[in-house]
Amino acid sequence: MSQRFRVLLLPGDGIGPEVVAAARRVADAAAARFGLTLEYEERRIGAAAIREEGAPVSKETLRRAGEADAVLLGAVGDPEFDGGEVRPEAGLLALRRELGTFANLRPVAAIPALSGSSPLRPGVAEGVDLLIVRELTGGAYFGEKEEGEERASDLSVYTRGEVERVARVAFEAARGRRGRVASVDKANVLATSRLWRRVVGEVARDYPDVALEHVLVDAAAMHLVTDPGRFDVILTENLFGDILSDEAAVLPGSMGMLPSASLGEPGSPGIFEPVHGSAPDIAGKGVANPYAAILSAAMMFRHGLGRPEAAEAIERGVEAAVAAGCLTPDLGGSSGTEEAAEAVARRVAAEEGAA
Ligand SMILES: NC(=O)c1ccc[n+]([C@@H]2O[C@H](COP(=O)([O-])OP(=O)(O)OC[C@H]3O[C@@H](n4cnc5c(N)ncnc54)[C@H](O)[C@@H]3O)[C@@H](O)[C@H]2O)c1
Ligand SMILES: CC(C)[C@H](C(=O)O)[C@@H](O)C(=O)O
Numbered sequence: 246m247s248q249r250f251r252v253l254l255l256p257g258d259g260i261g262p263e264v265v266a267a268a269r270r271v272a273d274a275a276a277a278r279f280g281l282t283l284e285y286e287e288r289r290i291g292a293a294a295i296r297e298e299g300a301p302v303s304k305e306t307l308r309r310a311g312e313a314d315a316v317l318l319g320a321v322g323d324p325e326f327d328g329g330e331v332r333p334e335a336g337l338l339a340l341r342r343e344l345g346t347f348a349n350l351r352p353v354a355a356i357p358a359l360s361g362s363s364p365l366r367p368g369v370a371e372g373v374d375l376l377i378v379r380e381l382t383g384g385a386y387f388g389e390k391e392e393g394e395e396r397a398s399d400l401s402v403y404t405r406g407e408v409e410r411v412a413r414v415a416f417e418a419a420r421g422r423r424g425r426v427a428s429v430d431k432a433n434v435l436a437t438s439r440l441w442r443r444v445v446g447e448v449a450r451d452y453p454d455v456a457l458e459h460v461l462v463d464a465a466a467m468h469l470v471t472d473p474g475r476f477d478v479i480l481t482e483n484l485f486g487d488i489l490s491d492e493a494a495v496l497p498g499s500m501g502m503l504p505s506a507s508l509g510e511p512g513s514p515g516i517f518e519p520v521h522g523s524a525p526d527i528a529g530k531g532v533a534n535p536y537a538a539i540l541s542a543a544m545m546f547r548h549g550l551g552r553p554e555a556a557e558a559i560e561r562g563v564e565a566a567v568a569a570g571c572l573t574p575d576l577g578g579s580s581g582t583e584e585a586a587e588a589v590a591r592r593v594a595a596e597e598g599a600a
């Protein structure tokens with residue numbers, strides 16, 4: 246009997262539905278190839294949920310997410326709700342909170358065929374292979390907020406336990422990579438960063454085989470685009486990780502190339518979500534780059550469903566489609582979203598019977 250998995254699809258807003266459909270197409274091809282059955286349920290999140298259900302994510306959707314084996318998410322956000330009291334983004338934050346996905350893995354890898362796509366100095370982005378481990382359920386995003394006409398504040402809180410658990414994720418990941426962690430903070434100014442630095446240093450003692458360096462976030466932002474090869478695993482807090490990962494998108498050449506996995510305690514469902522947003526400027530045109538969402542589906546097979554062979558087949562499929570010149574406009578090509586998804590799905594299926 247084939248192994249069955251329940252996948253909750255949350256396409257969301259803007260290009261979200263377009264890239265999730267593409268990811269589903271490829272996930273199905275991988276499932277068929279490896280004898281797995283994916284049972285999908287689709288629900289609303291973000292602006293789509295505000296319009297139809299009155300809230301950016303319903304209690305029922307949060308409940309269904311908790312019962313799924315994995316959540317595959319597109320993006321949330323719509324200019325219609327900018328500055329409003331109910332924000333689409335709150336749905337995603339509530340979902341992360343509900344599922345306790347404290348560790349967000351954002352791999353940044355330059356695909357060889359795309360080495361010319363980075364707008365940086367020639368050669369800088371070549372061979373880049375780094376992993377941002379972003380703390381995802383703490384810091385200024387989730388602290389107490391005050392929002393008045395004359396005064397506003399976002400309290401940033403970190404506890405020892407919150408820092409320790411995400412640091413362990415980073416050190417474990419480094420063990421399977423090149424053995425280096427750069428912990429990024431602002432310890433020259435922020436108390437939370439000083440706690441962060443102390444706790445990361447303590448955790449490092451359990452990983453004598455991993456080299457740890459502390460880097461201030463302002464300098465890290467500069468190194469990321471001038472000398473990205475110095476990084477293996479970057480470990481950082483919620484807000485810094487959000488900003489540094491969009492900056493890192495210039496390395497492979499587009500926001501449309503960065504996937505992510507948001508993981509909680511073992512056994513709890515992860516959220517697999519591209520790093521990019523709802524891209525209202527290109528939504529509905531069929532030209533969004535689906536590779537970030539497709540590679541997020543690969544991460545779902547690896548980290549959420551325990552089927553790394555399916556993940557690898559998808560990753561090889563993306564590399565091959567890109568090498569064959571199947572590029573969306575953000576990468577300088579003229580392929581559409583569906584065409585790119587088909588190109589990957591075909592390659593995943595055609596590997597059938599291969600070792
Ligand atoms: N995880 C999420 O759901 C998420 C992440 C970031 C932003 N957002 C939301 O998305 C909305 C738009 O935000 P933004 O414009 O600052 O960021 P964005 O990531 O949506 O877009 C930034 C730029 O990158 C381009 N881009 C992004 N993804 C692309 C893709 N797959 N293919 C081709 N081009 C792509 C867009 O066209 C745009 O020019 C906001 O409401 C924001 O809050 C959501
Ligand atoms: C939409 C927003 C809440 C989200 C974040 O800031 O975490 C997004 O920018 C991301 O990077 O996933």
Ligand SMILES: [Mg+2]
Pocket residue numbers: 487488491520
């Ligand atoms: Mg972001």
